[in-house]
Amino acid sequence: MVPAESHIGRGFQKHVMSGVQKAMILLMEAYFKYTRREGKKYTLTKGELKELLQKELGDFIANSKDPKVIDKIMNDLDSNKDGQVDFTEYVALLGAVTITCRDFFNGTKAN
Amino acid sequence: MVPAESHIGRGFQKHVMSGVQKAMILLMEAYFKYTRREGKKYTLTKGELKELLQKELGDFIANSKDPKVIDKIMNDLDSNKDGQVDFTEYVALLGAVTITCRDFFNGTKAN
Structure with a gap:
């Protein structure tokens, strides 16, 4: 099985990528950049996360006053408690961070 | 209230943005690009979606054989049935598409 990340962009490169397509590629590339450091190739260990x-x-992370913020994130993310964060759990995290970020820039929760 | 999108990037521009931060900005920019066309400023109507x-x-969308694919997506997304898709629902959609895309590139569901 050819590692996904080696041909991720190619699947889109036939034409000019939209902003959303670029974002999806960036998210996948970031994920695969860290999953290969230790343990299983396609999931994140706590250290990789x-x-x-x-x-x-x-x-x-730096702005968080809670020294255990990463433990808490890992605990929340690792829904199936296998000590690994898979791609679906990773996307869920980034979705939550993106929403928090949008609310931060928006000042209030826009309707 | 200053429109979020006008200072989205600025919040990150104090330093070099990571791939994930760029992806988050791209997702927010794409969303706000379409929400302003009709109806409420910060949500997507069906037409905008x-x-x-x-x-x-x-x-x-083009590869989907189902002419009603957008109606189905709207129906699935619009969890509170207000005829609008808000940012949280939008992020949920893109998360699902990103996961589908990763599975597509990976050929199988990577563990």
Whole structure:
């Protein structure tokens, strides 16, 4: 099985990618960048998740006063309690962060 | 209230944005690009959603054999049945599309 990330962009490159398509590629590339460091190739261990959060979302993690923020995120994310975060759980996290970010920029919860 | 999209990027521009941060900005920018066309400023009407899907995810929509695909997406998305798709519902859609896309590139559902 050819690793997804090696031909992710190619699937879209036949034409100019839209903003949403670029975002999807960026999210997949970021995920695969960290899943290969240790443990299973296609899931994130706690260590890989921590590195991803610190490097990709450093501001959010750094601004959090809670030293256990990553443990809590891992605990919330790892819905099937296998000690791994899979792609679906990762997308759920980034969806939540994106919504939080939109609310932050919006000041209030826009209707 | 200053429209979120006018200062979305600025919130991150103090430093080099990570891939995930860029993706989040792209997703927000795409959303706000279409929400302002008709109806409420911060939600998508069915017409706006249709335009977003066709322009941002044309391949997915074009490849669908089902002429009612957009009606079905709208119906699934509009969880509170207000005829509008809000940012949270939009993020849920793109999360599902990203996961489908990852599975497509991966050939099988990677564990």
